Amino acid sequence: xxASAPRAPAKPTGLDCRLAVLxxxxxxxxxxxxxxxxxxSSTDHPTAxxxxxxxxxxxxxxxxxxxxxxxxxxxxxxxxxxVQLERGQSRYCANLHxxxxxxxxxxxxxxxxxxxxxxxxxxxxxxxKGTKVTRMDIAIHGTCEACTAKH
Amino acid sequence: xxASAPRAPAKPTGLDCRLAVLxxxxxxxxxxxxxxxxxxSSTDHPTAxxxxxxxxxxxxxxxxxxxxxxxxxxxxxxxxxxVQLERGQSRYCANLHxxxxxxxxxxxxxxxxxxxxxxxxxxxxxxxKGTKVTRMDIAIHGTCEACTAKH
DNA sequence: TTTAGAATTAGAATGATTCTAATTGCATTA
DNA sequence: TAATGCAATTAGAATCATTCTAATTCTAAA
Ligand SMILES: [Mn+2]
Ligand SMILES: [Mn+2]
Ligand SMILES: [Zn+2]
Ligand SMILES: [Zn+2]
Numbered sequence: 001x002x003a004s005a006p007r008a009p010a011k012p013t014g015l016d017c018r019l020a021v022l023x024x025x026x027x028x029x030x031x032x033x034x035x036x037x038x039x040x041s042s043t044d045h046p047t048a049x050x051x052x053x054x055x056x057x058x059x060x061x062x063x064x065x066x067x068x069x070x071x072x073x074x075x076x077x078x079x080x081x082x083v084q085l086e087r088g089q090s091r092y093c094a095n096l097h098x099x100x101x102x103x104x105x106x107x108x109x110x111x112x113x114x115x116x117x118x119x120x121x122x123x124x125x126x127x128x129k130g131t132k133v134t135r136m137d138i139a140i141h142g143t144c145e146a147c148t149a150k151h
Numbered sequence: 152x153x154a155s156a157p158r159a160p161a162k163p164t165g166l167d168c169r170l171a172v173l174x175x176x177x178x179x180x181x182x183x184x185x186x187x188x189x190x191x192s193s194t195d196h197p198t199a200x201x202x203x204x205x206x207x208x209x210x211x212x213x214x215x216x217x218x219x220x221x222x223x224x225x226x227x228x229x230x231x232x233x234v235q236l237e238r239g240q241s242r243y244c245a246n247l248h249x250x251x252x253x254x255x256x257x258x259x260x261x262x263x264x265x266x267x268x269x270x271x272x273x274x275x276x277x278x279x280k281g282t283k284v285t286r287m288d289i290a291i292h293g294t295c296e297a298c299t300a301k302h
Numbered sequence: 303t304t305t306a307g308a309a310t311t312a313g314a315a316t317g318a319t320t321c322t323a324a325t326t327g328c329a330t331t332a
Numbered sequence: 333t334a335a336t337g338c339a340a341t342t343a344g345a346a347t348c349a350t351t352c353t354a355a356t357t358c359t360a361a362a
Contacts, residue, residue, distance in 0.1 A: 113276040125264040130296040145281035
Protein backbone atom coordinates (compact mmCIF):
# COMPACT_ATOMS: atom_id res chain seq x y z
CA UNK A 1 0.00 0.00 0.00
CA UNK A 2 1.48 3.32 -1.04
CA ALA A 3 1.30 6.62 0.80
CA SER A 4 -1.48 8.17 -1.31
CA ALA A 5 -3.91 5.24 -0.95
CA PRO A 6 -6.81 5.86 1.46
CA ARG A 7 -5.96 4.79 4.95
CA ALA A 8 -7.39 1.48 6.10
CA PRO A 9 -10.37 1.87 8.45
CA ALA A 10 -9.21 2.74 11.93
CA LYS A 11 -8.77 -0.37 14.04
CA PRO A 12 -8.45 0.49 17.69
CA THR A 13 -5.71 -1.45 19.39
CA GLY A 14 -6.31 -1.53 23.12
CA LEU A 15 -7.45 -4.95 24.24
CA ASP A 16 -9.84 -3.30 26.61
CA CYS A 17 -11.64 -1.82 23.64
CA ARG A 18 -12.85 -5.16 22.40
CA LEU A 19 -14.50 -8.22 23.63
CA ALA A 20 -11.82 -10.73 22.72
CA VAL A 21 -14.42 -13.42 23.28
CA LEU A 22 -16.15 -14.39 20.07
CA UNK A 23 -13.45 -12.72 18.03
CA UNK A 24 -15.96 -9.95 17.50
CA UNK A 25 -15.08 -6.90 15.55
CA UNK A 26 -17.10 -4.14 17.20
CA UNK A 27 -15.39 -1.13 18.60
CA UNK A 28 -16.60 -0.97 22.17
CA UNK A 29 -17.36 2.70 22.64
CA UNK A 30 -18.60 3.89 26.02
CA UNK A 31 -22.23 3.84 24.84
CA UNK A 32 -21.94 0.37 23.38
CA UNK A 33 -20.36 -0.85 26.56
CA UNK A 34 -23.15 0.68 28.63
CA UNK A 35 -25.84 -0.82 26.45
CA UNK A 36 -24.08 -4.15 26.66
CA UNK A 37 -23.65 -3.88 30.44
CA UNK A 38 -27.31 -3.04 30.95
CA UNK A 39 -28.29 -6.06 28.93
CA UNK A 40 -25.72 -8.35 30.52
CA SER A 41 -27.08 -7.49 33.96
CA SER A 42 -30.72 -7.98 32.96
CA THR A 43 -32.62 -11.22 32.73
CA ASP A 44 -35.92 -9.71 31.66
CA HIS A 45 -35.33 -9.24 27.94
CA PRO A 46 -35.76 -5.46 27.78
CA THR A 47 -36.94 -3.58 24.71
CA ALA A 48 -34.96 -0.74 23.13
CA UNK A 49 -36.97 1.75 25.17
CA UNK A 50 -36.35 -0.16 28.39
CA UNK A 51 -32.65 -0.12 27.62
CA UNK A 52 -32.74 3.60 26.85
CA UNK A 53 -34.29 4.24 30.27
CA UNK A 54 -31.71 2.13 32.06
CA UNK A 55 -28.70 3.53 30.25
CA UNK A 56 -29.95 7.07 30.87
CA UNK A 57 -29.18 6.78 34.58
CA UNK A 58 -25.49 6.67 33.63
CA UNK A 59 -25.56 8.62 30.36
CA UNK A 60 -28.48 11.03 30.55
CA UNK A 61 -27.89 12.38 27.04
CA UNK A 62 -27.89 9.14 25.09
CA UNK A 63 -30.44 9.09 22.30
CA UNK A 64 -32.83 6.40 21.17
CA UNK A 65 -31.06 6.36 17.80
CA UNK A 66 -27.82 5.49 19.53
CA UNK A 67 -29.45 2.72 21.51
CA UNK A 68 -30.80 1.18 18.30
CA UNK A 69 -27.43 1.70 16.69
CA UNK A 70 -25.57 0.02 19.53
CA UNK A 71 -28.02 -2.86 19.61
CA UNK A 72 -27.55 -3.42 15.92
CA UNK A 73 -23.76 -3.44 16.15
CA UNK A 74 -23.75 -5.73 19.17
CA UNK A 75 -26.20 -8.07 17.46
CA UNK A 76 -24.22 -8.16 14.23
CA UNK A 77 -21.07 -8.92 16.19
CA UNK A 78 -22.83 -11.82 17.91
CA UNK A 79 -22.45 -10.28 21.36
CA UNK A 80 -26.19 -10.18 22.03
CA UNK A 81 -29.35 -11.64 20.53
CA UNK A 82 -32.45 -9.94 19.23
CA VAL A 83 -35.63 -11.72 20.32
CA GLN A 84 -38.92 -11.44 18.49
CA LEU A 85 -41.73 -12.93 20.54
CA GLU A 86 -44.76 -11.08 19.23
CA ARG A 87 -45.48 -8.27 16.85
CA GLY A 88 -44.28 -4.92 18.09
CA GLN A 89 -41.12 -4.16 19.96
CA SER A 90 -38.12 -6.46 19.72
CA ARG A 91 -36.50 -7.59 22.90
CA TYR A 92 -32.82 -8.22 23.51
CA CYS A 93 -30.91 -10.89 25.38
CA ALA A 94 -27.25 -11.20 26.38
CA ASN A 95 -27.47 -14.90 27.21
CA LEU A 96 -25.51 -16.63 24.46
CA HIS A 97 -26.07 -20.16 25.74
CA UNK A 98 -28.51 -22.21 23.75
CA UNK A 99 -31.87 -21.55 25.29
CA UNK A 100 -35.54 -20.97 24.60
CA UNK A 101 -37.88 -18.22 25.76
CA UNK A 102 -40.79 -18.64 28.07
CA UNK A 103 -43.39 -15.90 27.79
CA UNK A 104 -46.06 -15.56 30.45
CA UNK A 105 -49.26 -14.44 28.75
CA UNK A 106 -50.64 -13.23 32.08
CA UNK A 107 -47.90 -10.97 33.44
CA UNK A 108 -45.93 -10.53 30.22
CA UNK A 109 -42.60 -11.58 31.70
CA UNK A 110 -40.08 -13.31 29.48
CA UNK A 111 -37.52 -15.72 30.88
CA UNK A 112 -34.89 -18.09 29.63
CA UNK A 113 -35.25 -21.85 29.81
CA UNK A 114 -32.37 -24.18 29.07
CA UNK A 115 -32.60 -27.49 27.31
CA UNK A 116 -31.84 -30.84 28.87
CA UNK A 117 -28.30 -31.98 28.14
CA UNK A 118 -29.32 -34.66 25.62
CA UNK A 119 -31.64 -32.46 23.63
CA UNK A 120 -31.12 -32.64 19.88
CA UNK A 121 -34.07 -30.76 18.51
CA UNK A 122 -33.50 -31.10 14.79
CA UNK A 123 -34.17 -34.81 14.82
CA UNK A 124 -37.76 -34.32 15.94
CA UNK A 125 -39.01 -32.62 12.83
CA UNK A 126 -39.25 -34.22 9.46
CA UNK A 127 -37.22 -31.72 7.50
CA UNK A 128 -36.55 -32.63 3.86
CA LYS A 129 -33.23 -34.34 3.34
CA GLY A 130 -30.64 -31.76 2.31
CA THR A 131 -32.06 -29.01 4.52
CA LYS A 132 -29.42 -27.18 6.52
CA VAL A 133 -30.31 -25.75 9.91
CA THR A 134 -28.46 -22.70 11.16
CA ARG A 135 -30.66 -21.51 13.98
CA MET A 136 -33.84 -22.28 15.88
CA ASP A 137 -36.13 -19.82 17.58
CA ILE A 138 -38.27 -21.46 20.18
CA ALA A 139 -40.86 -19.56 22.17
CA ILE A 140 -43.05 -21.20 24.77
CA HIS A 141 -46.16 -19.32 25.79
CA GLY A 142 -48.22 -19.98 28.86
CA THR A 143 -48.60 -19.01 32.50
CA CYS A 144 -45.61 -18.59 34.78
CA GLU A 145 -45.24 -20.16 38.18
CA ALA A 146 -46.14 -16.96 40.06
CA CYS A 147 -49.22 -16.26 37.96
CA THR A 148 -50.34 -19.87 38.23
CA ALA A 149 -50.02 -19.71 42.03
CA LYS A 150 -52.25 -16.60 42.17
CA HIS A 151 -54.96 -18.60 40.31
CA UNK B 152 -85.85 -11.47 28.08
CA UNK B 153 -88.51 -8.81 27.70
CA ALA B 154 -89.45 -6.87 24.58
CA SER B 155 -87.73 -3.58 25.47
CA ALA B 156 -84.35 -5.16 26.25
CA PRO B 157 -81.72 -4.69 23.53
CA ARG B 158 -81.84 -7.49 21.02
CA ALA B 159 -79.27 -10.21 21.39
CA PRO B 160 -76.48 -9.96 18.77
CA ALA B 161 -77.64 -11.36 15.45
CA LYS B 162 -76.67 -14.99 15.13
CA PRO B 163 -76.99 -16.18 11.57
CA THR B 164 -78.56 -19.57 11.29
CA GLY B 165 -77.53 -21.23 8.04
CA LEU B 166 -75.06 -24.01 8.64
CA ASP B 167 -73.26 -23.01 5.50
CA CYS B 168 -72.47 -19.70 7.17
CA ARG B 169 -70.20 -21.26 9.72
CA LEU B 170 -67.35 -23.60 9.96
CA ALA B 171 -68.88 -26.15 12.26
CA VAL B 172 -65.40 -27.49 12.87
CA LEU B 173 -63.80 -25.98 15.94
CA UNK B 174 -67.15 -24.71 17.15
CA UNK B 175 -66.00 -21.34 15.94
CA UNK B 176 -68.21 -18.33 16.21
CA UNK B 177 -67.27 -16.19 13.21
CA UNK B 178 -69.88 -15.21 10.73
CA UNK B 179 -68.47 -16.40 7.43
CA UNK B 180 -69.19 -13.49 5.12
CA UNK B 181 -68.16 -13.81 1.47
CA UNK B 182 -64.95 -11.87 2.06
CA UNK B 183 -64.01 -13.91 5.09
CA UNK B 184 -64.67 -17.06 3.15
CA UNK B 185 -62.50 -15.88 0.27
CA UNK B 186 -59.66 -14.92 2.58
CA UNK B 187 -59.96 -18.27 4.27
CA UNK B 188 -60.09 -20.13 0.95
CA UNK B 189 -57.03 -18.33 -0.37
CA UNK B 190 -55.14 -19.29 2.74
CA UNK B 191 -56.45 -22.84 2.83
CA SER B 192 -55.20 -23.39 -0.70
CA SER B 193 -51.77 -21.87 -0.03
CA THR B 194 -48.79 -23.53 1.56
CA ASP B 195 -46.45 -20.56 1.32
CA HIS B 196 -47.56 -18.54 4.36
CA PRO B 197 -48.61 -15.38 2.55
CA THR B 198 -48.58 -11.91 4.08
CA ALA B 199 -51.65 -9.67 4.27
CA UNK B 200 -50.56 -8.01 1.02
CA UNK B 201 -50.09 -11.36 -0.72
CA UNK B 202 -53.57 -12.35 0.39
CA UNK B 203 -55.00 -9.04 -0.83
CA UNK B 204 -53.52 -9.69 -4.27
CA UNK B 205 -54.87 -13.21 -4.44
CA UNK B 206 -58.36 -12.36 -3.21
CA UNK B 207 -58.55 -9.46 -5.67
CA UNK B 208 -58.77 -11.85 -8.61
CA UNK B 209 -62.22 -12.85 -7.30
CA UNK B 210 -63.21 -9.66 -5.45
CA UNK B 211 -61.46 -6.78 -7.17
CA UNK B 212 -62.87 -4.18 -4.77
CA UNK B 213 -61.80 -5.72 -1.47
CA UNK B 214 -59.71 -3.37 0.65
CA UNK B 215 -56.58 -3.98 2.66
CA UNK B 216 -58.51 -2.98 5.78
CA UNK B 217 -60.99 -5.77 5.12
CA UNK B 218 -58.21 -8.29 4.61
CA UNK B 219 -56.69 -7.35 7.96
CA UNK B 220 -60.14 -7.42 9.48
CA UNK B 221 -60.91 -10.88 8.10
CA UNK B 222 -57.54 -12.20 9.17
CA UNK B 223 -58.12 -10.96 12.68
CA UNK B 224 -61.55 -12.54 12.95
CA UNK B 225 -60.38 -15.83 11.50
CA UNK B 226 -57.39 -15.85 13.84
CA UNK B 227 -59.48 -15.05 16.90
CA UNK B 228 -61.88 -17.83 15.95
CA UNK B 229 -58.97 -20.26 15.72
CA UNK B 230 -59.57 -20.97 12.04
CA UNK B 231 -56.13 -19.79 10.96
CA UNK B 232 -52.82 -18.95 12.61
CA UNK B 233 -50.75 -15.80 12.51
CA VAL B 234 -47.05 -16.51 12.09
CA GLN B 235 -44.33 -14.10 13.13
CA LEU B 236 -40.97 -15.23 11.80
CA GLU B 237 -39.06 -11.98 11.62
CA ARG B 238 -39.71 -8.32 12.18
CA GLY B 239 -41.98 -6.81 9.57
CA GLN B 240 -44.99 -8.38 7.94
CA SER B 241 -46.85 -11.17 9.66
CA ARG B 242 -47.60 -14.29 7.71
CA TYR B 243 -50.66 -16.48 7.94
CA CYS B 244 -51.20 -20.23 7.89
CA ALA B 245 -54.33 -22.37 7.63
CA ASN B 246 -52.63 -25.58 8.73
CA LEU B 247 -54.01 -26.28 12.19
CA HIS B 248 -52.03 -29.44 12.80
CA UNK B 249 -49.18 -29.10 15.24
CA UNK B 250 -46.20 -28.07 13.20
CA UNK B 251 -43.14 -25.87 13.08
CA UNK B 252 -41.95 -23.43 10.44
CA UNK B 253 -38.87 -23.80 8.34
CA UNK B 254 -37.57 -20.54 6.92
CA UNK B 255 -34.99 -20.59 4.16
CA UNK B 256 -32.69 -17.64 4.68
CA UNK B 257 -31.53 -17.86 1.06
CA UNK B 258 -34.77 -17.85 -0.94
CA UNK B 259 -37.08 -16.64 1.83
CA UNK B 260 -39.58 -19.49 1.48
CA UNK B 261 -41.45 -20.67 4.54
CA UNK B 262 -42.71 -24.21 4.82
CA UNK B 263 -44.35 -26.44 7.40
CA UNK B 264 -42.54 -29.30 9.09
CA UNK B 265 -44.34 -31.82 11.23
CA UNK B 266 -43.03 -33.41 14.37
CA UNK B 267 -42.29 -37.07 14.80
CA UNK B 268 -45.16 -38.95 16.42
CA UNK B 269 -43.45 -39.33 19.79
CA UNK B 270 -42.40 -35.74 20.14
CA UNK B 271 -43.22 -34.23 23.52
CA UNK B 272 -41.39 -30.93 23.46
CA UNK B 273 -42.22 -29.58 26.89
CA UNK B 274 -40.14 -32.22 28.64
CA UNK B 275 -36.94 -31.01 27.01
CA UNK B 276 -36.76 -27.68 28.69
CA UNK B 277 -36.31 -27.11 32.36
CA UNK B 278 -39.35 -24.98 32.99
CA UNK B 279 -40.03 -24.09 36.62
CA LYS B 280 -42.49 -26.43 38.31
CA GLY B 281 -45.96 -24.93 38.12
CA THR B 282 -45.47 -23.39 34.72
CA LYS B 283 -48.37 -24.00 32.34
CA VAL B 284 -47.70 -24.25 28.62
CA THR B 285 -50.44 -23.23 26.22
CA ARG B 286 -48.58 -22.86 22.97
CA MET B 287 -45.16 -23.17 21.38
CA ASP B 288 -43.83 -21.22 18.44
CA ILE B 289 -40.93 -22.96 16.81
CA ALA B 290 -39.08 -21.50 13.84
CA ILE B 291 -36.17 -23.24 12.20
CA HIS B 292 -33.93 -21.08 10.04
CA GLY B 293 -31.46 -22.37 7.50
CA THR B 294 -31.12 -23.32 3.85
CA CYS B 295 -33.76 -25.30 2.04
CA GLU B 296 -33.16 -28.39 -0.06
CA ALA B 297 -33.36 -26.52 -3.37
CA CYS B 298 -31.02 -23.73 -2.28
CA THR B 299 -28.57 -26.22 -0.81
CA ALA B 300 -28.53 -28.14 -4.10
CA LYS B 301 -27.68 -24.97 -6.05
CA HIS B 302 -24.66 -24.46 -3.74
C1' DT C 303 -1.81 18.81 16.15
C1' DT C 304 -4.12 17.37 12.04
C1' DT C 305 -7.40 14.72 9.87
C1' DA C 306 -10.27 10.97 8.07
C1' DG C 307 -13.36 7.92 9.35
C1' DA C 308 -16.62 6.41 12.84
C1' DA C 309 -20.04 7.53 16.42
C1' DT C 310 -23.71 10.20 17.93
C1' DT C 311 -27.67 12.97 17.53
C1' DA C 312 -32.41 15.04 16.51
C1' DG C 313 -35.67 14.76 13.65
C1' DA C 314 -37.71 13.06 9.26
C1' DA C 315 -39.18 9.08 6.73
C1' DT C 316 -40.86 4.48 6.28
C1' DG C 317 -43.62 0.35 6.66
C1' DA C 318 -46.94 -2.49 8.86
C1' DT C 319 -50.80 -2.36 11.31
C1' DT C 320 -54.68 -0.38 13.74
C1' DC C 321 -58.12 3.08 14.28
C1' DT C 322 -61.96 6.23 12.79
C1' DA C 323 -65.93 7.65 10.84
C1' DA C 324 -68.92 7.07 7.14
C1' DT C 325 -71.40 3.90 4.26
C1' DT C 326 -73.44 -0.41 2.93
C1' DG C 327 -75.35 -5.02 3.67
C1' DC C 328 -78.30 -8.12 5.80
C1' DA C 329 -81.06 -10.74 9.23
C1' DT C 330 -84.74 -10.17 12.31
C1' DT C 331 -89.05 -8.05 13.64
C1' DA C 332 -93.18 -5.76 12.63
C1' DT D 333 -92.56 -6.73 2.30
C1' DA D 334 -90.72 -2.68 4.98
C1' DA D 335 -88.38 -0.93 8.79
C1' DT D 336 -84.69 -1.39 12.04
C1' DG D 337 -80.41 -1.92 13.98
C1' DC D 338 -76.21 -4.13 14.33
C1' DA D 339 -72.28 -5.96 11.74
C1' DA D 340 -69.24 -5.62 7.72
C1' DT D 341 -66.75 -2.92 4.68
C1' DT D 342 -64.20 0.93 3.18
C1' DA D 343 -60.76 4.88 2.45
C1' DG D 344 -57.93 7.35 4.63
C1' DA D 345 -55.81 9.05 8.99
C1' DA D 346 -53.19 7.83 12.95
C1' DT D 347 -49.93 5.13 15.46
C1' DC D 348 -45.90 2.60 16.60
C1' DA D 349 -41.42 0.65 16.08
C1' DT D 350 -37.71 1.12 13.47
C1' DT D 351 -34.58 2.94 9.98
C1' DC D 352 -32.69 6.70 7.49
C1' DT D 353 -30.54 11.38 6.84
C1' DA D 354 -27.66 14.99 7.40
C1' DA D 355 -25.18 17.58 10.58
C1' DT D 356 -22.03 17.53 14.38
C1' DT D 357 -18.70 15.59 17.58
C1' DC D 358 -15.31 12.26 18.84
C1' DT D 359 -11.18 9.37 18.40
C1' DA D 360 -7.09 7.32 17.04
C1' DA D 361 -3.33 7.21 13.79
C1' DA D 362 0.08 9.85 11.58
MN1 LIG E 1 -33.02 -15.08 26.37
MN1 LIG F 1 -47.55 -23.18 8.88
ZN1 LIG G 1 -46.72 -14.46 34.86
ZN1 LIG H 1 -34.34 -21.76 -0.27
